[in-house]
Amino acid sequence: MKRKWFWTTMLAGLFAIMTWGMPREQVQAAETYTIGTDVTFAPFEFADKHNQYVGIDIDLLNAIAATEGFKVEWKPVGFNAAVQSLEAGQVDGVMAGMSITPERQAKFAMSDPYYQSGIAMAVARDATIKGLKDLRGKRVAVKTGTASADFANANKAKYGFTTVTFDDSNNVYQDVTTGNSQACFEDFPVMQYGIATGVALRVTNKTPYAANNYGIAVLQSHRQDLLVKINAGLKKLRANGQYDKIVAKYLGDGSQASQAAKTKKTQEGDRSFWGLLQANRATLWAGLVQTLELTVVGILCATVVGILVGLLGVVPNKVAQGVATTFIYIFRGLPMIVLALFIYTGVPGLIHTKIPAFVAGIITLTLNEGAYTAAFVKGGIGSVDGGQMEAARSLGLPWTKAMRRVILPQGLRIMIPSFINQFIITLKDTSILSVLGLLELTQTGKIIIARNMEGFKIWTMVALIYLVIITLLTWLSNYIQKKVR
Structure with a gap:
């Protein structure tokens, strides 16, 4: 009799726990979206000295969420893993300086463009390389899954260089500064920001190669809810001037290396x-x-x-x-x-x-x-x-x-x-x-x-x-x- 009472109590408790948790999960799923990102992609997403995620992408989507009444849970998994996570349904969207391409539009629902970018070629400060024609016989570092990697692979046969791929921007830069590679390709504003914060490289091209637009990728199943909210919020932020303030906070006027980046480097304090x-x-x-x-x-x-x-x-x-x-x-x-x-x-x-x-x-x-x-x-x-x-x-x-x-x-x-x-x-x-x-x-x-x-x-x-x-x-x-x- 005691054993029967014990199991009855255990089952009742388990049922109570399960039924109590279900409504919370349903409410949270309706209001909170998990967004994959790459927090090694400053100034669009990175962690500050307090280990808080900041950057153009982070601030922008958080502002959109506040405007449209939903919450964002950031998932810092790296660019390549973020895209794979979106394909598997592990995240609801990806915002990581993702270029809008026909291939991505066929697979994901892409938001309206929120930033126009392009490709920069960077070399060591004392290198004699001036342009793409000087890359013949050289090795070029790129970041996996990015528009800059696609640009490099599309042009390596024409200009006679080889590529080596890394998972994050820092390793791309390090491969050039150590002399293992003679150049690298990176998104133009990201490269400018990196140089302003201490990367010992210089950009060879004054205007970006292969201009492209950044967008936010979401699951096709979220086209009618999350995508509509993102586009509506982005339009409102552009209209009320908040979008320009967010971009200026990290990139200044966008034409030169950001004064904000230089200030940030100074505020880092003792770099020993x-x-x-x-x-x-x-x-x-x-x-x-x-x-x-x-x-x-x-x-x-x-x-x-x-x-x-x-x-x-x-x-x-x-x-x-x-x-x-x-x-x-x-x-x-x-x-x-x-x-x-x-x-x-x-x-x-x-x-x-x-x-x-x-x-x-x-x-x-x-x-x-x-x-x-x-x-x-x-x-x-x-x-x-x-x-x-x-x-x-x-x-x-x-x-x-x-x-x-x-x-x-x-x-x-x-x-x-x-x-x-x-x-x-x-x-x-x-x-x-x-x-x-x-x-x-x-x-x-x-x-x-x-x-x-x-x-x-x-x-x-x-x-x-x-x-x-x-x-x-x-x-x-x-x-x-x-x-x-």
């Missing part, structure tokens, strides 16, 4: 290593906390899955062994970045349900790290002398009890160092999840660099943080191994 560390310590700490959360939750889930699959691999059953072998083969063989993007942008298109980035990250870690864990669990159990199982069975113990009482205690002693090492590997692998827009340590570093263009110093900080944590975990691993011996 310690000065930047002091200014960004809160942001780096937040990224570290996210990294540790992903690592701990990921390793716990991967350990459970790995042990279960590893045990399946030693069960005296061919089907169970086949399942374990297949699991290990697939998820240990897939590159982790491919698995992450498949789960985050591919699976939602099949199940027609959004998967939060954190959940997608944990699933990725669970499957990938779980496969490696299963392999060494299977190997650890297999390394125990076969005579141990025979002896246990001869004493009348069933297989499960013999495994639990005799084999596993010996196998675990062998596996413990591998568990610690897998924890270290998982910690490092969380950096790959930055492609999902998770604000872990690596993504945090990218966002900081997009603001101050101090790539070497910021990556040094990130590397030192990883090294400190990995060193502590290595000491722990060595200590445990000594205790086990």
